[in-house]
Amino acid sequence: MGRKFFVGGNWKCNGTTEQVKKIVGTLNEAKVPGEDIVEVVVSPPFVFLSFVKALLRSDFHVAAQNCWVHKGGAYTGEVSAEMLVNLDIPWVILGHSERRALLKESSEFVADKVAYALSQNLKVIACIGETLEQREAGTTLAVVSEQTKAIAAKISNWDNVVLAYEPVWAIGTGKVATPAQAQEVHADLRKWIHDNVSAEVASTVRIIYGGSVNGANSKELAGQADVDGFLVGGASLKPEFIDIINAATVKN
Numbered sequence: 001m002g003r004k005f006f007v008g009g010n011w012k013c014n015g016t017t018e019q020v021k022k023i024v025g026t027l028n029e030a031k032v033p034g035e036d037i038v039e040v041v042v043s044p045p046f047v048f049l050s051f052v053k054a055l056l057r058s059d060f061h062v063a064a065q066n067c068w069v070h071k072g073g074a075y076t077g078e079v080s081a082e083m084l085v086n087l088d089i090p091w092v093i094l095g096h097s098e099r100r101a102l103l104k105e106s107s108e109f110v111a112d113k114v115a116y117a118l119s120q121n122l123k124v125i126a127c128i129g130e131t132l133e134q135r136e137a138g139t140t141l142a143v144v145s146e147q148t149k150a151i152a153a154k155i156s157n158w159d160n161v162v163l164a165y166e167p168v169w170a171i172g173t174g175k176v177a178t179p180a181q182a183q184e185v186h187a188d189l190r191k192w193i194h195d196n197v198s199a200e201v202a203s204t205v206r207i208i209y210g211g212s213v214n215g216a217n218s219k220e221l222a223g224q225a226d227v228d229g230f231l232v233g234g235a236s237l238k239p240e241f242i243d244i245i246n247a248a249t250v251k252n
């Protein structure tokens with residue numbers, strides 16, 4: 001099938017110049033499989049993007065954590081897709097659950113952002129995931145397929161999209177999804193994409209898992225057939241991020 005393993009590090013709203021230097025230093029010295037085996041992307045806050053890009057080894061790439069929904073202009077506090085392109089930032093994370101919950105970003109708004117970012121040739125890590133209440137109510141697939149459907153309605157080319165399944169109850173809680181739970185949702189999502197987008201996109205799109213991934217649990221999760229990588233929060237700020245990148249070897 002040839003879906004290249006993908007590991008993203010979402011630093012969220014963390015870091016000082018000194019911490020950033022230290023993290024990048026650790027990444028630059030790390031021994032990891034080549035770019036043919038694993039694609040590695042780290043996502044610092046906007047203010048550190050250029051700094052990280054300049055320091056970071058050339059086989060790792062950077063992502064912004066958000067961008068404005070349309071062309072830039074009179075939108076105080078926002079950063080446009082055009083600016084990211086201008087700075088040679090190849091990736092952007094969109095629709096993270098923290099933004100959906102705290103900043104009330106709807107599925108439609110996220111989908112508009114995804115479509116606009118793709119139109120500017122950015123590559124997108126699009127995040128979806130259910131809350132604990134939704135899981136307990138048995139609506140996990142309905143929720144993640146609704147979030148995916150909103151995106152599918154607005155884009156026609158999935159080549160530059162990575163779908164990040166991040167159950168909200170697993171984010172920052174230390175309560176990781178079991179490999180079986182992750183695999184079940186990933187397989188259901190792939191089937192949904194098969195039935196509602198195309199067989200081709202279903203077989204090629206990477207679906208990565210996020211939520212309390214760490215050095216210890218990453219190998220077993222990576223062993224699941226439909227888990228094509230990770231979006232890592234807390235552990236991406238620590239040296240164990242290297243172990244998570246190395247979980248890619250499980251696929252080979």
Ligand SMILES: O=C(CO)COP(=O)(O)O
Binds near residue numbers: 166171174211212
């Ligand atoms: O939200 C996440 C990545 O985007 C996951 O965060 P944690 O790895 O800290 O649970």
